[in-house]
Amino acid sequence: MNSREYIESGILELFVYGKLSEGENKEVLEMAAKHPEVQEEIIAIEKAVVSLSENVAPYLSVANFEKIRAKLQDKHKVIPLQPKKNISQYMGWVAAAVLILGFGIQLFKLNQSNQALDNLTAEKIGMQQELAALTLEKQETEKVLAVIRDVNTIEVALAGQEVAPNALATAYYNQLTKEVYIDVSGLPAPPEGMVYQVWALQLEPVLTPTSIGLLDTYTESTTKVIKVDNANEAQAFGITLEPAGGSPSPTLEQLYTLGKV
Incomplete structure (x- = not known):
């Protein structure tokens, strides 16, 4: 398999997402060492994933993305991002990641709403109990006053x-x-x-x-x-x-x- 076929196989996207076995990771690293175009493709995928993930969820931290970001900050290893015809190969993976992140955000917001509703319900019950106690106290006080004020x-x-x-x-x-x-x-x-x-x-x-x-x-x-x-x-x-x-x-x-x- 030549370098172009290797790039178009989709294995580099799996490598960036950390989905390969130890042996497969070793194979990718060996190919990247032998073929500069493979190394360039890996860096292009990494930069695209980091850029998209920051735009979609700037407040979420993912360990793999932090490692990638640190790697890209190394002046000796940065290679300008070039447009790639095969970007559609890994856009599916990015879309899946975006979908998962979006679902997580919606679930978090739903949990927050449910918690707020529970708090309001508990607060309402507490106020109702306090009102009932105050009502009984008022009734008791009025009854006592009526007895004391009776002319008899x-x-x-x-x-x-x-x-x-x-x-x-x-x-x-x-x-x-x-x-x-x-x-x-x-x-x-x-x-x-x-x-x-x-x-x-x-x-x-x-x-x-x-x-x-x-x-x-x-x-x-x-x-x-x-x-x-x-x-x-x-x-x-x-x-x-x-x-x-x-x-x-x-x-x-x-x-x-x-x-x-």
Whole structure:
């Protein structure tokens, strides 16, 4: 096979793209050493591929192209690019490379769009959850304000006792509906494993405590005003610190606050 037939066989294009075996690469290098026209054809293919790849995808890096570009920068090896009649032989390979690069770019853009859509969806869900929480908080606040502002509601100050002189609370007692709300903002956080328990007290003819609820939502309430059970004829309210789950009768040694109606 003479040099012209060798050039037109298409093996040089495969050599530039790194698709040959070690033995075939050795054969091409030997032919290039023997025939200057073969060496010129290799360099022409390399320059054409580099030029086209930079125009199509200037931000993509391919190892083979970097090696080719470095080779072309060697002043002693650069040969001016000459028009070749057989350029159509390797244009098919270049077109395939361009197609692959274009497909990769489109796939990358599609992934970016999908990621952006996922982010927007997650952000929307987060905003909906936040809005729902704010709506519940607003409803809770409005309900508490309605009870406090009711003309039948009286405010009972519950002062700190010996075990916690700095503690304080407020009972809002609607004498018509018998509803009771406790403002716990002045109470210290209960120790782990303990809970505040609210008692409605009858003072006469004998002291009679009735449990009307646990303040177990102490840390969850946004308004710090917690509704407990109704109290039918309460003459006073007291709050004690009890083991989790509450006690059947108040632990007077742990009486935190007390106030008369």
